[in-house]
Amino acid sequence: MSNTLYIDGRWESAQLGETKEIRCPADGTVVGTVATGGVQDVDVAIDAAKNAFSSRVWSDASGEDRGEFLDRVARTLEDRLDEFAKAEALDTGKRFVEAQIDIKDVVACFKYFARSARGDAGRVIDAGDPRVLSRVVYEPVGVCALITPWNFPLLQAAWKVAPCLAAGNSLILKPAEITPHTAILLFDVFDQLGLPEGVANLVLGAGSTVGARMSEHPDVDLVSFTGGLPTGQRIAAAAAKTVKKLALELGGKNPNVIFADADREAALDNALNAGFMDSGQVCSAGTRLIIEESIAEEFVNELVERAQQIRMGGPFDPAAETGPLVSAEHRDSVSEYVRRGLAEGARLRCGGGWGREEHSSGFFFEPTILDQCQRGMSVVTDESFGPVITVETFGTEQEALDIANDTDFGLAGAVWTSDQGKAHRMSRLLRHGTIWINDYHPYLPQAEWGGFKRSGIGRELGHSGLDEYREAKHIYQNTEPTVTGWFSKSS
Ligand code: NAD
Numbered sequence: 001m002s003n004t005l006y007i008d009g010r011w012e013s014a015q016l017g018e019t020k021e022i023r024c025p026a027d028g029t030v031v032g033t034v035a036t037g038g039v040q041d042v043d044v045a046i047d048a049a050k051n052a053f054s055s056r057v058w059s060d061a062s063g064e065d066r067g068e069f070l071d072r073v074a075r076t077l078e079d080r081l082d083e084f085a086k087a088e089a090l091d092t093g094k095r096f097v098e099a100q101i102d103i104k105d106v107v108a109c110f111k112y113f114a115r116s117a118r119g120d121a122g123r124v125i126d127a128g129d130p131r132v133l134s135r136v137v138y139e140p141v142g143v144c145a146l147i148t149p150w151n152f153p154l155l156q157a158a159w160k161v162a163p164c165l166a167a168g169n170s171l172i173l174k175p176a177e178i179t180p181h182t183a184i185l186l187f188d189v190f191d192q193l194g195l196p197e198g199v200a201n202l203v204l205g206a207g208s209t210v211g212a213r214m215s216e217h218p219d220v221d222l223v224s225f226t227g228g229l230p231t232g233q234r235i236a237a238a239a240a241k242t243v244k245k246l247a248l249e250l251g252g253k254n255p256n257v258i259f260a261d262a263d264r265e266a267a268l269d270n271a272l273n274a275g276f277m278d279s280g281q282v283c284s285a286g287t288r289l290i291i292e293e294s295i296a297e298e299f300v301n302e303l304v305e306r307a308q309q310i311r312m313g314g315p316f317d318p319a320a321e322t323g324p325l326v327s328a329e330h331r332d333s334v335s336e337y338v339r340r341g342l343a344e345g346a347r348l349r350c351g352g353g354w355g356r357e358e359h360s361s362g363f364f365f366e367p368t369i370l371d372q373c374q375r376g377m378s379v380v381t382d383e384s385f386g387p388v389i390t391v392e393t394f395g396t397e398q399e400a401l402d403i404a405n406d407t408d409f410g411l412a413g414a415v416w417t418s419d420q421g422k423a424h425r426m427s428r429l430l431r432h433g434t435i436w437i438n439d440y441h442p443y444l445p446q447a448e449w450g451g452f453k454r455s456g457i458g459r460e461l462g463h464s465g466l467d468e469y470r471e472a473k474h475i476y477q478n479t480e481p482t483v484t485g486w487f488s489k490s491s
Contacts, residue, residue: 003179005041006035006157006187008048009197014205015040020177022352025093025324026362034180042172042213045201049170050219052198054338058419059140063118066109066166070114071191074107076189081107084182088154089315092279093324093362096315101260103182105445107462112227112445116466119167125474133477138470139247142221145214147235148183149227150176150326151281151385156226156249157183159449159460161392163287164224165200167469172201172220174211176227178327179460180204206232218242224468225249226283228383229454233322236457247458249283249450249467253412255404256286256440257326257426259397260295262416266438268299271389272306272438275434276367277418279322280387281330283455284412286440288380290403293393300371300391304349307367312355314362324362325386331363334386338368341379346370346390375406383409398421405431410452414440433459 002019003011013019018036023029053059058066077084083098084106092099122137146160153175164171175183187202210340211231215238217224222245225235232248239246243368256274260265274286291299313320326330338352351368354360371391372407373380379390404413414436415426427435433451434443443449448462458468 002033002035004184004202005037005045006184006191006200007041007045007204008201009191011191012041014038015044020204022091022178022180024090025326027254028361031090032181034181034184034204036177037203037210039213041203041205045203046143046174046214046217046219048198049172049201052196053140053142053170057196058165058170058199061168062363063121066168067114067117067139069171069195070110070117070162073189073192074110076193077103077110079106080185080189082186084154087181087185089182089265090324091153092150093315095313095317095320095323096200098278098323099315102152106158109155110162112461113162113166113466114121116163117462120466128474131480133479135474135475137473137475138167139343139473141469141471142169143219144169144171144222144224145217146171146173146218147214147223147225147227148173148175148212149462150179154182154186156177157186159228159465160224161200163466164469169222169469170199170201172203172214172321174205175201176207176212177204182338191202191462194406211235212238216241220244222246222469232364232456245341245468248456249460250411250454250456251385251409252283252285252451252455253288253381253383253407253409254286254411254432255288255290255407255413255430256338257400257404257413257415258289258295258299258486259400259415259417259419259422260292261418263418263438264295264299268302268306270414270440271303272367272415273308275389276310276322276387277309278326279365280425281326281340281385282441284434284441285385286412286414287384287388287389288404288407289391290400291391291393291438292400293395296391296393300349301370303389304369307369308350310363310367312359312366322367322387324359324364326363328363330364332387334365334384334388334410335377335380337384337386338370340389341373341377341388344377344379345372345374345379346379347372347487351387371404375403381407397426400431403424405429408454411450411455412436
């Protein structure tokens with residue numbers, strides 16, 4: 001299947017004819033062959049998006065119609081849920097049951113933005129003058145370039161595509177090159193449901209060519225990117241040349257703070273989940289365990305025991321509890337990260353290896369715990385994006401706060417305590433975009449998601465997630481024009 005670029009309402013192969021084999025990270029089997037686009041394909045797709053936007057075929061559709069379209073997308077995804085989940089599981093290597101949850105979240109995202117599309121038409125302002133009609137209206141930004149990563153391929157795309165369409169824009173989506181299949185299926189749904197030509201375009205290909213061209217192209221009005229910090233910095237620099245609107249969802253180094261008075265069983269179970277879900281390939285993973293000294297030794301001993309029992313396996317292995325890393329390169333980078341930590345003085349409590357013989361055909365990495373970690377060590381400051389939990393300890397609430405805020409990132413974090421006052425104080429003082437109290441990982445499409453500091457710019461989901469894709473315009477109308485007399489009239 002190499003007609004996998006969707007441009008101006010048609011399935012196309014890449015102009016240069018290049019293709020790429022996609023392999024399942026769990027066992028290396030080929031799961032498909034897709035087109036690899038280039039700069040030429042991007043330029044044609046951007047032209048199509050620009051023409052669609054200029055025609056106003058989508059931006060002038062009523063909010064009701066746009067909402068109805070997004071609802072139909074959600075219903076179709078629900079009907080085809082297992083087909084999408086299977087494609088996601090094969091591309092990423094994650095368990096099929098986890099992929100099913102991801103696709104359900106995609107459905108919820110489309111439903112939420114279907115409601116938003118129908119909602120807010122702007123607001124009337126009291127100008128303090130009965131002759132004046134003043135109102136703020138929201139308009140689509142224009143042509144949007146959406147660039148997404150491989151860890152939750154369709155979900156990260158949905159967080160952008162759904163609000164982008166809800167607001168009336170045209171778009172070009174570029175998913176990560178190694179996980180393209182659910183994006184192709186989504187565009188199949190758009191095609192079947194009759195989205196007007198050129199409104200949504202799909203260009204597959206490398207970040208350094210396709211992504212870079214999308215970020216610099218003068219006809220792109222907005223770039224929304226989810227991925228790593230270095231790529232985000234490159235995109236921001238490219239987008240700055242023509243002052244594009246920019247939304248960046250970048251990495252995290254997320255603290256999971258556990259006080260001695262926390263519900264121990266729940267804190268322990270969730271600490272595993274925080275760090276090892278999806279093999280730690282989660283931007284908000286709680287891989288920085290910050291635990292009160294008085295309970296640290298016993299808690300970490302039990303955490304290590306539980307981590308050693310986690311069963312790794314492929315997408316359809318019913319005994320598996322977690323899957324592989326996404327690629328050999330990524331596994332090498334996680335291995336190197338652990339090696340650096342050990343060289344800096346961290347102690348390996350469990351993991352660090354690539355699993356048993358049965359895991360050798362995939363890119364598995366064992367759940368790993370490093371204790372005796374200190375602020376300033378690279379394993380504490382850098383994101384591994386793998387299943388590696390580092391352990392730091394604290395004596396006082398202030399110390400816990402200082403450690404948890406001592407990061408260049410600011411995406412998410414959690415506090416575990418039975419003291420409501422402490423929970424509230426910590427939640428307000430932690431400099432991260434999402435704070436969980438006595439929980440880890442849940443999010444809601446109605447609530448904003450995004451980071452402080454180097455975790456990004458802007459917010460996805462919630463009201464702000466729609467606003468990223470809209471321009472606010474103030475219309476001030478004087479119903480009784482008069483002479484101002486500001487300048488004197490020469491006689
Ligand atoms: P990445 O930055 O390598 O790639 C992300 C996307 O950017 C891919 O589609 C890639 O092809 C493209 N890209 C690469 N170079 C580019 C360039 N020069 N110009 C334009 N596009 C380019 O990230 P990744 O390895 O795919 O994903 C992992 C990172 O994503 C982690 O740092 C993780 O924390 C972050 N992430 C953040 C969130 C969030 O919500 N904040 C969510 C998921 C992942």
